Amino acid sequence: MNDTLNIGGREFQSRFILGSGKFSLEMTRLVIENGGVEMATLALRRAGAGGKENILDYIPKGVTLLPNTSGARDAREAVRIARLARELGCGDFIKIEVIPDTKYLLPDNGETIKATEILAKEGFIVMPYMHPDLIAARRMADAGAAAIMPLGAPIGSNKGLLTRDFIKILVGEIDLPIIVDAGIGRPSQACEAMELGVAAVMANTAVATAGDAGLMASAFKLAIEAGRRAWLAGPGRVLAYAAEASSPLTGFLED
């Protein structure tokens, strides 16, 4: 079955994107391998010069780096971090995170739209993290985003698809890969998201806080694959109440 994920002209077999900010560096490599991960985020604020270890040394060579703009509190800061990422040789992918709230870490859609527009024009493959709002997602798409990354629940909460209905709207309306970014806490929730038709799932805390992160990474891999296949297979409908007779209301018609 040839079913690749295409983002900004790049093809990926894996639909499991790893957020790397909460792991020990040693663990990062194991999780990437066990999860079959082909794209991993990179917090540039931690990857810059200095320190004794660099996360880049722990991400296998074939994995596409998705530098993020974490730490940015407005569009201007996000743009500067993105340009810095490119200068440091981290490639053209950029995940925009504009977070002006230190308590819930919720994204600022308005500023994210502005940053998307600027960076897309500069040739970045822009993947904006956002609150799942259709109007904002349309603006991000119009501004040149390569994918849309709505949150499923507050970041790090492991609460799953609290924004399920809004993500379904994005899947139906936006002609770009929709990638559930934050809040996925269990493989079953990742599977559920994939069954809704999202293109990929990103997880970090759910794997990092597991008792056995390596094993949990492989569980996510399988769950995401299962959900994807279910979506491709076209799940049967779910009846709202009881079983239905074949034509309970129209069986009286004669022609």
Next chain:
Amino acid sequence: MRCETPEREAIPSDILDKTRALARAYDPAACTAADVRNALGRDTLTFYDYGALLSPAAEPFLEETARRARAETRRQFGTSVSLFTPLYIANYCDNLCAYCGFQRDNPIARARLTPEEIEAELRAIAQTGLREILLLTGESRRHSDPGYIGAAVRLAKRYFSAVGLEIYPLNTDEYARLRQDGADFVSVYQETYDEELYEKVHVSGPKRAFSYRFHAQERAVLGGMRGVSFGALLGLGDFRRDAFAAGLHAFFFQQKYPRAEISFSVPRIRAYANNAALGPRDVGERQLLQVMLAYRLFMPFAAITISTRERPGFRDHAVGLAATRISAGVSVGVGGHGAEQKGEAQFEISDGRSVAHIHEMLLSRGLQPVYTDYIAL
């Protein structure tokens, strides 16, 4: 040395009134085991829950509280623990504070590093791998004026990605200038939130101005700083009430300034030169940990720093459980990293381990040392 002291700026703020009202109503002795169980069962703590976790009734629940706090710390910060070191550049002080080794009447060796000496210290510290530094002075505008501190910040920015300041409180425009120089964070500790006691222990000097100090964090962020730190000096007054008030201070501050990064420090009173008998009174390690766990559960996203005032065994267990920042390679005298120490220390430390030691300790506990978490923008 000539240094004009500007008029103390007053900013519109209701944070002190809100904190004061709740803190005055807080009675740790009135909290029950049922209150503690309720608090531990909740996703988000109310003020009342927070008070319960700080009360004597919560002490039998310390293990359970620690389990919840560890999970919360892991969820918010993963395995990351930030490393930094303090650099004291001057120890002159204009205040007479009953609990502090820097107080102006204490006959200790005083010093102020020259720019060349500061740079030598910075270079030596940077060679250990650290990329975050905290610059400290005694509270003397006369001997370590804002211009002097600004010059030190500019030097520090050449070697470090993040520069924090722990100095006397300033006006907004002064913080703004230091921000321009490259400072990122400001720590100001209220010492005690008990205003009567505050007046008593701050015998004389500019530090007596309680509300000017209380509003320092607000002026710092209005001046553009990225983050600020809160804390009470545990053991000075009623530590439960002080920790309660410090938490509320930070809570209301965060509501008003949601962009600012927040951290807590949990210093316990320590002995200092010429006052060996001073100690943290009723704040034992159990109580200290209780405060840290309560901060963690009340404000899960806030960083918590663990000081070298505490012994290695305590610090090693506190990181990952509640603390997310740890100092390493610490000297609390003036200078002492690159060259010999020039001035005496503010207090005695209990953990003199090097950066490499702390690094290894963190790795051995499954934690990830983080040297840089900021991009200078």
